[in-house]
Amino acid sequence: MMTRTATLVLLLLGTTAGAQSIDYDPRRAVELRSCDEHRYRGRTEQARTCYTKLLESQTPIVEAEAAWALGDIQRANQIFRDAVQSNERAVQPRVRWARLFLQTHQYSDAADLFNEALKVFPNDVHAKLGLASVYAERFEGQARPLVEDALKQDSDLVEGHLLTASMDLEEGQLDDAEKALDRAMRVVNKDKLPPLEVYTLRASLEMSRGGNPDQWIKRILDYNPRYGAVYQQLAHFEIMRRRYKEATVLLRRAVEVQPDLWAAHAELGSNLLRLGIVDEARTHLQAAYSGDPYSPTTVNSLRLLDRIDEFSISEDPVVIGPDTYQVRLRLHKKESEILRPYVLDLTGRSIQSFTQRYGFKPRETVTVELYPDHDDFAVRVAALPGIGLLGVTFGYVVAMDSPSSRSTSEFHWGSTLWHEMAHVFTLELTDHYVPRWLSEGISVFEEWRTGPTPGVVVPPEAIAALEKKQFLPVADLDSGFIRPSYPGQVQVSYMQSGLVCLFIEQRWGFEQLGALLRQFDGKRTTAQAIEATFKIAPAAFDKEFDAFVRNRFQTVLANFEDWQKQQGAAGQAIQKQRWADAIEPARRAVALYPEHVGGDSPHLMLAKALDKLNRRPEAIAALEAYHRAGGWDPLALRELSRWLDEAGRAQEATDLMVSLNYSDPLNADVHSQLGERLLTAGRAEEALREFQALLALNTLDEAPAHYGMARALREMGDKAGSRRHLLDALATAPHFKPAQALLLKMIEERT
C-alpha cells in the first residue's frame, strides 16, 4: 500500500474549477452538506464559516473534507494519509484522498490510490468512477468501459452520466450526450442534488449544436452568481474544437464572474498565447500564478514568455496574383537568418496552393513560429513539456518544431509546415467547425498531393490496423484522435483520415472534398455532412471506403507476412554485406508494398545493394522510385544527387538538392554545393539565397559564402553588392585566390 508523502498544491476556496466542481458522492458526511449548499449557491463567506467549524470535528474524514473545501490542502492530505495508513482496508478515505490528487492534477498518484481502493473492494463504484475520471482527463480509451461498468452497477451515479456526457461532447456525439444528460437530470431531480454540472453540460451541448446556451447560463447564475466554471467549461469545449477566439470571450467572462478562478486565468493566458496576443496572456498567467503558484502549466508558460526576446519577428507580404497576404515569422535569433527565406517561401507557396484548391483567402496575418527546443514548443502549445507533436495550428497561428530540434532523418520540417498550413485553411474556412478527422485528413492528403514530398506514404502500422479491421466508421473517426483505445491509434487515425480524403477525390472528384468541408458550419455532424455531400448514408460510405482502401492495398494485405519476411531477409543480407543476396528480397518487398519509405525502406536497401554491386543505373532507378513514393531521407537523396551528377544528369541533381532544404536546411555542405550548382546553372537568385544561408551557418569560414554572394550578385547585375561581398571575402581570407582573381577582373572591367 502507498505511503505517500507528496506535497499537494495549495488551492483556495472556490478556485478549484476542474471537470467537476460539485461533489456528488452520496457517501459524503451529512454534516458537510449544509456547508456544501452555501458553496454551491456562491455564498462564499457563509461556506467558509460553516466549514471552519467542521475543522473541529472528531471525525477525521469530515475534518479533512472541511480543510480541503477551505483550501488547506496540506492539512487535508495529512489527515487522509493518516486515515489510510491506520487502516489498510479503508476504501472511502482512499477514494477521497485520490480525489484530492485528481483535483490537484496529480493523475498518477490519483490512479494508484483508486487502484488500491479497487484491490480492497473491487466493486467500489466510486473508485471506478474516479479512475475513469483520471483516464478521461488523460484522454485515454479505458475511460468509457470503466464508466459503463460503474453505471451498470448503479444507474443512479450522477457523476457517471456526467462523465459519459462530457466524453460524448468532446467526441462530437451530441445525441448520445443529450441522452446521458437526461439520465443525469432524472437522478438530480429525484435526489434533489445541485443541478449546476448538468446545466453546464446542457449549455455546452446547446453550443455544440450551434444554438444559444444563454438560457442554461441564466439558470446557473441564478443558482450561483459566482459560478464562473460554466464559462470555463464552455471554453473547454470550444478549445477542443479549436475555436480559440470564441473560447477567449468565454474565459474572459469566467474571470469576470469569478475573479479568483485561477484555473480560468491560466487557461485564458494559454489561449491568448495560442492567438499570439502575448501581453494580455502574460497578465492572466501572472494572475493565475499569484493565486496558484504551483501549477506547472502556468509556470512553464511564464518561463517561456521570459525568453520571448530570444526570438526575432519579421513580417513580409506574400503577393499572389492581385492579392497580398501578410506572413509573420517568429524564429529563434540563432537560426532566423538561415531559415527565414525557406520558411517564407514555403508558407507563400502553401498559401498559393490552398487558396486556389479550397477557394478561401486568409483574412488575417498568418503567423508561423519555429522552436529549436522541442520543450519550448510543447510549452507553447500545451503548457507542458514532453508532448509528441511536431506542429500545432491555432487558426492563423502555426507553432512547430524547428529543424534544429530533431534529427534530420526523422523530421521533414517542410512537410510539417505544409500540413499545418492546410489546417489554417480548413479551420478558417469553416470558422473552426471542421471536425478533427477531416482537418487532419486534408492536411495529410495535401502532404501527399501537393506538399514538398508528394507520394501516398502509408506506414506498416496503418496497414496492420487495416488488416485487423481497426479502421473506424467515418462518423466516429474523431474518437481515434481524442480518446485512442490502442497504442498507435492516433497515427492510424491520421492515415485513415488521409485515405478517406483520397477516396473522396478518387470516387467523386477533388471538388467534392471542398464541398464536404463547407458542410461544417457548426450545425452538422460528420454523418449529416457525408449524407448531404455524397447522398449516401455514412454506413454505405464506410463500405465503399473499405472496398477502396482494400483494393488499393490489396497486394500488401494479401502478402503482409511475405512482405515482412522479404523485408527481414533483405535487411539481414545488407547487415552481413551480402549485397547480391539482398537484391531479390528487397525487390519483392518493394513490389509488395512500395508505399513503405520509412528508415528501413526496401527501396533504400535495394539501392544500396545495387550500388555495391556496381549496378549504378539500377541503383539510381531504385532511389528515384523511393523519392517518387515520398521518400525524403536526406542522406539517401544526397547520395542520389551525387549519382545523378556522375551520370551526367546535373539539372536533376540540382533540383534534388534544392528539395533537401526542406528536410536538412542547417547543413552547410548542402548550401555550399547547391550555391555553386545554381550559379553554374544560371540560377543566380536562388544561388544567392544558398550563399546567404551558408554565411549565416558557417561563421568559422565566411570567405566562400561572401565569394559566392559576390558572384551571384554580379550575375544579377548588382555590381555594388558584388564588390562589397568580394571585399568582405578577401578581408576574411586575403589569400583566397579565386576571389583575388575576380577582384582583378572586376578592376580590369572598371578601367
Add this chain to the structure above:
Amino acid sequence: MAAPIALGATVNEARFISALLATACALPASAATYTFVVAGLGGEPAYEQKFREQAAAVAGAAETAAGSTNNVIALSGDAARADAVRREFKTLASRMNANDSVVIVLIGHGSFDGENYRFNLPGPDLTDTDLARLFDELPARDQLIINATSASGAVIERWRKPKRVVITATKSGGEKTATRFAQYWAEAVASDAADTNKDQIVTAAEAYAFANGKVEAAFKAETSMATEHARMEGDNSARFTIARLGTAALAPDNPEVAALLTQRGTIEQDLNRVKEQKASLPDTQYYDQLEEVLVRLALLQREIDAKVGGGATP
C-alpha cells in the same frame, strides 16, 4: 604572428617560403618540426581500424608539411605499446634541439579514475604522469600536444607549460564516451576545409576551430546530448603548421620569391590597419581603402604565383 615552423635538417628553401606564406616572418634556419602520432588500443575491430586511419592521415599530413618522413613517427595497433612509445620518444629527443617544435597526437581511448588519467595501449597503459615526463624530456620548447582520447580533459591543467599548447577532446576526465574529435582533426589536416584564410596552410588554431565546430555540429544534427567538449590551453596555436596544401607544399626554391613575400607581409600589415578602422570609417571609405590594399595584394600574389609556378586557382 610569432615565429615557428617546419624547418629541419632536410628543409629546403621551398619549405622556408611556405612557412613565410603562412607567417611572413623570418625563422631560425635550424628550427624543425617533429611529429609523433600514437593510435592506442581500439578494443574492437571498428575502433582499431578507425584509429589507425586517423593516425595515418595525421602522420601523412605532417610528412607533407615537413617535406620528409624523417621528422614523423607514427605508432598504431600492436606496435603502440608503452615501451615502444617510450623508446620512440627517446629517438625523437635525440634528433631535436631547443629551437625545434614538436607536435604530439594521441588518438584512441583514455580513462580517468578521479586521480590518474590513462592512455589505453596494448599491454600496460601510460598515465598522465608518464606522458608528462616524456614530453618534458623532449628538448624542443615549442610543443603542441593533442590528446584526442576520451577523458582527455583530465590532463589539460597537468600538462600546461610555457610555450606548450595542449588540446584535449573533452573538457574533463568525466567525459568518458569514445570521442569524435580525432576524426575531425584528421579531416582538418587532409583537406582544405579547415584552411579558413585560404593560405593553403592549416595551423593548429584552424584545425582546432574546425574539429571543434564539426563535433558540435555532429551532436546538433543528431539532436543528442554532446558527450565531448574540446579545450585548448596555451598561447598562439596558429604558430604550429600541421598541414600544407597545394602550392604551399610544392613551392620551388626561389630567392626572388622570398623578397616578394616580404613585400606581401608589408601589404598584409596595411590590410590589418584598414580592418582595424572598420568601425570608425564610413562604409564607402572603408571599402575603398580595403579594395586598394587587396588589389595590391592580389597583384603581388599573381607575381608570386608566376614565379612559384602555382598559378591562381580558377
